[in-house]
Amino acid sequence: MKRFHALIALCIFLTACNLAQLPAVSANSAEATVTPTPFMPLPPTPDGAAPSLPTATSTVFASPTTAAPISIPSTDIPTIGLWLDPALPDALTAQLRLPPELTLISSPDSAALQLKIGEERLLTHWVYALAAPFPTIEDGISFKELHQIWKGEEASRVFGPLLMDTNTLAVFTAYWGIPASGAYQEAPTAELLEQAWNDRPSWALVPFEALEPRWKVLQIDAVSPLQKDFVVADYPLSIPISLTGEAELTEAIYALHGPATESPLIASNREPDKLTNVVMTGVTALVRATAYAMEQQGVLYPAQDIGPWLRQADITHISNEVPFAEDCPFPNPVQEGMIFCSDPRYINLLENVGTDVVELTGDHFGDWGSAAMLYTLELYDEEEWLYYGGGKNLNQGRKPVTLEHNGNKIAFIGCNGKGGGYATASADNPGAVVCDFDWIHKQIESLSAEGYRVIATFQHFEYYAYAAQPDQIEDFEGMAEAGAVIVSGSQAHQPQTIDFQNNAFIHYGLGNLFFDQYGVSEATRQAFIDRHIFYDGKYISTELLTIMFVDYARARPMTTEERQQLLEAVFAANGW
16 A cells, blocks of 8 residues: 555656546657859959949757656655666756655666666657768768677778767667677767867767757668658667556556656657758849749749758748849840849749748849839738848848747848948838948847847858858858857859858858859859758757759759769868
8 A cells, every 4th residue: 555655646746646647556768253243253352352343233958847846745655766777868867856755776676667778668769860070971871881880790981980978888788789899989978079070080979969060960771860750769879768667656657657648757858849940042033044944844943853852941041132023024044234133923933942031132132123122022021921131121121030930049130241232221222231240240149148049141242162262251250259050151153161160050152042053164053952950949950952953943952973072072162
């Protein structure tokens, strides 16, 4: 009868439950060129300064909140012994809050309950990732290969022994068995990332809660824990955590706090409702040969191969440089001059790819005059799309877009780095907003202080080179130093390099998304779509999606060989 009383006391602590919920019980977890507009190259100045331009004419993972133990007045209720497997993840045991009636026992044999690694009576999974320094070309490995390396059945591949901290080694040893000599290398938790970067090429096993942007998450059998459709039980680096012991006790706890309940006893370190992915894109200009192809092949033609990547995002960013205009003429694929507009029907393409946020910092937003800009904003308002970096006037254009999704607070802010006739927003005129760095840095600091993870974007100078140029580096790093977690160049017509500063991810240029530079160079056929991952209020990772243009309007995902060539060029441009 005393064990029954102890079970009731445990139930009260765990959920303050109604005793009627309990089941019946017995007594017993480089050199470059710059262009102010497409096809108008200007050489960089000798000192690297921006060229002059003509005026435009027109916890440990953060543990889930746990209630404080409920005080139980009885003093004669016996304690229930709980044994914790010493191989359990440190962050998992850190979230346990034991009531007085549940006492840790050093021996599993004398404990009524055991929390351990295994699948006997599953409570949760603790998710790990195979990771490498960000400038790693390979994207993944098969589980068969990885497990063979662990067991010493084949030599370690080019990345050398798997790096991991002591706790991770204990977890996988308990789950996979003792690793082969030379298959792994231990490193202190705080030094793991730096050691991996210093010893490149190198791969590591890290818990999901330890991910940060300088790690590249590698896929196992084409599966990554960053994916939205991730199935935790099907992933080989998901470690099962079980509660076993006396049947009456375990069944009572599972009925109230098992994995299928609303209040699981232990939360996983990867919960889907804390995850947000944001897709960032480069230049969109639905004009000239791109628009002509849309007229011939259909408005949705440019996205037929890459649309799923855009639609799958929780938040999809589009930098549309060109206004819609009701009097826009039929597109001319060999148009002379740089005054652009788009047919209003083309907005269906942006609808189709799932646009959520529109950047208005582009050079050509003012090409068709104030009426077209205001008409374009009306279309965006009708779609309920948010926009920033431009607007009906300077005040509206300076306002950041702020969003909250799955508990992640994200802000977008941007400006046009060229100014002059390219940034026409004023107190009483619509257009793109010119970069005032004192203002924008203070805005980023303020947003960061409010808990937003800030994405700062530019319409900067266009360089036809993979390497970032001195003026870009100064301006982009300034955004990072102000507190932006991502700084993204929306202006580039060919992809540019990547860097990390102040723990921020900097991508100097993504290349074109929907724009007709197919025939300019091999580099203008290449481009990135960046998928940024946020979890539990933090920016944790970026996946680089790579695309190749097949004509003036349509791009497709790159082949493995094409992707390798692009990544090698972009990483080499930063000295990686």
